[in-house]
Amino acid sequence: MLIRDNSTPYTLERVEPAIQVAINVVNSEILNSSYRLVPVLRAYDNECNARNGTGLGDSGIFVDKTVYPTLTRFAYCQCHARQVISVIFRKFNWTEVILVVDTEHPQYQILGNSLRDGLQKENIHPHFLDLRLKDNIDKKIDYIRRHSRVVILVVSGDTLREFLLRCYELGHISTGEYVFLEILPFPFPGDYWGNHDWRRGDSRDPDAKKAYEVLLRISLFEPTSENWTNFTELVIREANKTYNFDFKGEQVNFYIGAFYDGVIRYGHLVKQALDLGIHYTDGYSLSRLCWNKTFTGGLPPRLQLRKPKLAQDRVQGNTYSDEIRCCMIRYQVLVLRRTASSLGNT
Template sequence: MHFKNDVIAFIGPACAFALEPVARLAAYWNSPIITGMGDQLPSDDELTVTSGILGKIHKWKNESTDKSKYPTLTRMSYCQCRLKLVFASIFRQFKWKHVALIIDRSDLFSLTVGKNLEYGLRQEGLLSFVRELNGNEQEPYENYLKDASMYARVAILSLRGELVRKFMLAAYTLGMTNGDWVFLDVEIFQSSYWDDHDWEAGDAFDSHARKAYEALLRVSLLQPTNPEYQGFADKVRVMAKAYNYSFSDSEEVNFFIGAFYDGVYLLGMAFNETLSEGGDIRDGMAITRRMWNRSFHGITGHVRIDDNGDRDADYSISDLDPINGKFEVVAYYYGLHREYSAVAGKKMHWPGGREGPPPDVPRCGFLGNAPECHGNELTIMYGTFAFAIFLGFSFLVVYLMCKAKTVTSEAHTNKNLLEK
């Protein structure tokens, strides 16, 4: 394409593994390259050697973070590396400093999200417990939760949707959904691709799952809801049929499609500015610098590309409304300001009827061995012991007095008998 078709810019690929070599070539050819994803993972068929894949992902993450090897690459959607900032903003908001993380290493998306969170939250000093599991094996999930309970009361479940439900049901069985615990998961957006994260499965456990999910907070990409995007989505549905793809009635036009569109729009702006100033549109580095460190209004809403060529994405934080059983947005994380922002007029539904978040550390500690709690127990124990001694002594005194009275009475009786 580069040599035969005189290509001066690249749009895509989406998958990180495909993007990596193309981005290297684009840098070598001094051509701008834009992707609407960049964190996309390989298919299940590629999950043959997890450790090898994870090594490649870490290599890609490290290299794409500083962009030294990909100086012409611009990513228009989101970066998993910044999910730590989203979660950290939630933890700061509610003053949580002890966090557990459970990761499904058999699901590549869950694994990479979990590893990014593990690395980032450790740096923030927020992580107290990490455990990995093979989600393809049937295990007693209660054991993972019991282990986590020794270190935290806030747990991130980096698991595919089916496992999230199993863990929440296990938490319900253990009594961990009554308000003393909080769980969090990641659902980038609702799609069968990311697995079903809903509590409702049409089985006998739905009622328990619904109750358990009241203790779950969900982090997602902020989906555009403006009229412009809805019109764009309608056009995408129509055009998709020409490429032998039909959206189902419940299927949304996902964020990444809009991100690619915004990428083309941004590239066009950079080309137009370059031409209007008499610049060279074949200078990929110059074109790329015009796209970085700037903001504009795109089809997906406000778009800000930072000085490293990555989008400062916005996220929503949702909780389950106990009345209608649906997740509703209660707060936002805005990438530009990098802070938690509660939705005005929206109240967080804490489980167990709580009016506020559970404390970071339980009153008696994670193991129930806090000195103040044991102090009360010792006071009660010593008080009971002292009272028992007092009662025993009292009974002894009464007994001795009665005994002495009896002896005196008998002596007096004997004396009278002798005198007669």
């Protein structure tokens, strides 16, 4: 099931071409000539024993496997953002933090609530602060000043810029007293995340650039492999051919790749099930073949699926990037490496 809404990163026009590319790979490279994957339209209820996969589920939906017993979520887990933050906090011995969340936008509210609950599991208990573009920003900054010098921002692009500009005007940027961490899973044009660049082509750009120099961004690791590059080119061509959809410079985002990996993994599961004498329609048995396994052959070099208390889901790394000054610290769970990277905002 896919939606048609051009304002979101997981629409039919973006995702279905990746699914078709994956089906072609499964049929030509994984299954033998007696079996083929074909897309069909059919309604399933929650009680059936059908094998299911999704590129969504990052916000905690579908987590209850008593309701979705045969579903694997290939979306990134938002829990890894708080693990990255936990590493940073232990590194610098920070204890107090303000979590600033833009509750005017559902995607930020969901991410903010997930992060708040997750940080508590890491023994970090943030002050939760609601911030919307229409709010009195001075009052919010005063609250921050009285409670912490470490600020985690889960806000829209316009709210972020106004907040940082006001901090700059009040002198909180130049002193070096404050740390500003932003959570932005991946870039996507339009209103879904908003414009998180400091540039607006207005008179405030010079001040905005200086304000953003203190901003540290936590986002999903962006693949750079030849495998990923080839995949994105195939998706862009297929989208244009099938739906006359032009990405227009937009990146092929993580959700699109997650749906592709889901189909590739399903193809391998069908092959494994047939070799073991398991019928390919036995969703429960196919799901259990996924649990606590690491696979190769998808878009990432290694794809780890795990079985927590009630779910089997993908493990995905996060990236921690220093926005203006061209430094990047890459986190894979708790492994820290330093690399050089130009982010283009010089």
